[in-house]
Amino acid sequence: MITRALITASLTFAFSLPVLAQTASRGLEETGSCAFKALGGTRKVQERADFSDPGIHVTYYRLRLNLSPASTLLTGDVSARAVCVAESLSTVQFDLSGSMRVDSVLGSGGSLRFSQFLQGFQVQLERTYHKGETLTLDTYYGGVPGATGFGSFEFSSQNGVPWIWTLSEPYGARNWWPCKDDNNDKADSVDMFVTVPAGLKVGSNGTLAGTQANGDGTTTFHWSERYPIAAYLVSLAATNYVEIDDWFTYTPSDSMPIINYVLPQTLSDGVGALGETKSMLRIFSEAYGLYPFINEKYGHSQFGWGGAMEHQTMTSTTNFAESTISHELAHQWFGDMITCANWPNLWLNEGFAVFSESVFLERFYGADAYKAHIGDAMSAAMNATGTLYVQDTSTVAGLFDFNRVYAKGAWTLHMLRHVLGDSVFFRSMRAYAADPRFRFRSATTEGFRSVCESVSGKDLGYFFDEWVYGEGYPRYGYQWTSGPSAGGYRVTLTLSETGSSAATPFFRMPIDIRLVAGTRDTTFTVFHTATGETFTFQVPFPPSDVQIDPDKWILRDVVSPDAILPEAYALAQNYPNPFNPGTWLSFSLPHRSDVTLTVYDPLGREITVLIRGQLEAGTHAVRWEGTDAGGTRVASGTYFYRLTAGTYTETRKMMLLR
């Protein structure tokens, strides 16, 4: 689901679930073939996906829905085939909002007794079923779908034409169809028959298996999804769409259709980056493995919600912005093929999708585009409150928090990329996408971590503990000093760290340290395990600057260094020596001083003055290119350089070899 627009929109719906809980405080408990009455009884409201039955695994749904825009009524039946996974089962529960009335439930032997509650219904089976047995239940129901979360099911209109769409994430599937609303129990396949007034076109999951004019002013569309699908990803959208088709050619002889259902007026306004969809399919297939639903299609249907939602094989979207299209397409791997096992792990959907927006940009436009895009999310990620793992998932505003789940989620992958290195990171992503434990199933943070650990051979417990279950980010302070050593320069760096949140006072992290001298630099990576840790580096030049994480691979603050002042004046031996054509001259000042640094020949004649002026306390370096004051190259031989700083004077010898 996308992103910033969502955050604004979500506030509108932020209190939907609590309101539902308040207004419908009692559930109905009555047995019979026609049980629905005014809500009553004593059963507690269940806000989350915990009504559905752990005793069954649903393998297949067939939805047959009649949509009446004039009355905003939905009627139909849903047949569910399930395997008994409990030792024995005499009742089965499904999720279904109390605003939908169950008329009857048919089993293999005919009509079954059932009880309806606010969040679902319980069916009394005609006999006890045992582990491994299959049962099929067909529920006839109808009503005006309720709206929770982001709306679930909307009867709307555009240009006077009915416009109907669904958006069930996270708990809204039950608002319009009876299901087991549990990300851990995907149906293996779904058939959806949707009957709408003639002139409307219905988009949905999978492939369009058939269209039938019913001769009564209605048309029925049959969509068939043959890949496993979570209940919240089952979707439909309908209006007088214009179809724009394209192809994703993934081998010289294999292509998959790209099918877009667009509003007629959008065609004249333009369809944005829609034409890039096939490039995105190629890029993500290269990054994460072939598009998961390759035997079916990918595409979009336009809806009016104000954002976009990654419905399986057919994203619903309001706009065709590049970042929207790439975000929702990336969800087909992370969200749809591998679904977060529960909502606290939503970053496995959203963090991956935002990160993938950057991956697309990197491979389409270049590395700078990646950096710019991930950099744009940095301040949002730093403003995240709480842990990446969302404990309270009872409101969509709290759950779909951009700073926390989207921006910090993306940054967590960005940081992991640096921790593992590019090649191991993308191998890990592909291994995760291919792992039979997760592929077409669901995953938790621990599942993803286990793949990264087995691919990299590294223990990543610290990383996930800090960034998924910890809060805030590190703030680095540093001090450094350098001096001549063993024919080069030894730089000593002391790193200090505090966490921005008291909940996570320290982040163990690999940190890039860049030593800079003029246009030269060299980068080391240190593994920081304790505040106050000291690192030393040997470099061939005296650095003028030390930079901490210069390429922003870490979500962090860097505080300017407190200079470690030299204890005494010193003039170092030049490096390299002998030299040709240039060499570094460096010296230390314990106080701010008037400094002169002059080069002489062996007869004491002044060749050039390299420094004359006041300098701050610290270690300084200047390069002599073997030229006199006029810029003319001087001859081979011995030269002297003299530092005068206040009352201090020191002279050293150096050798130029042409």
Ligand SMILES: [Zn+2]
């Ligand atoms: Zn998303």
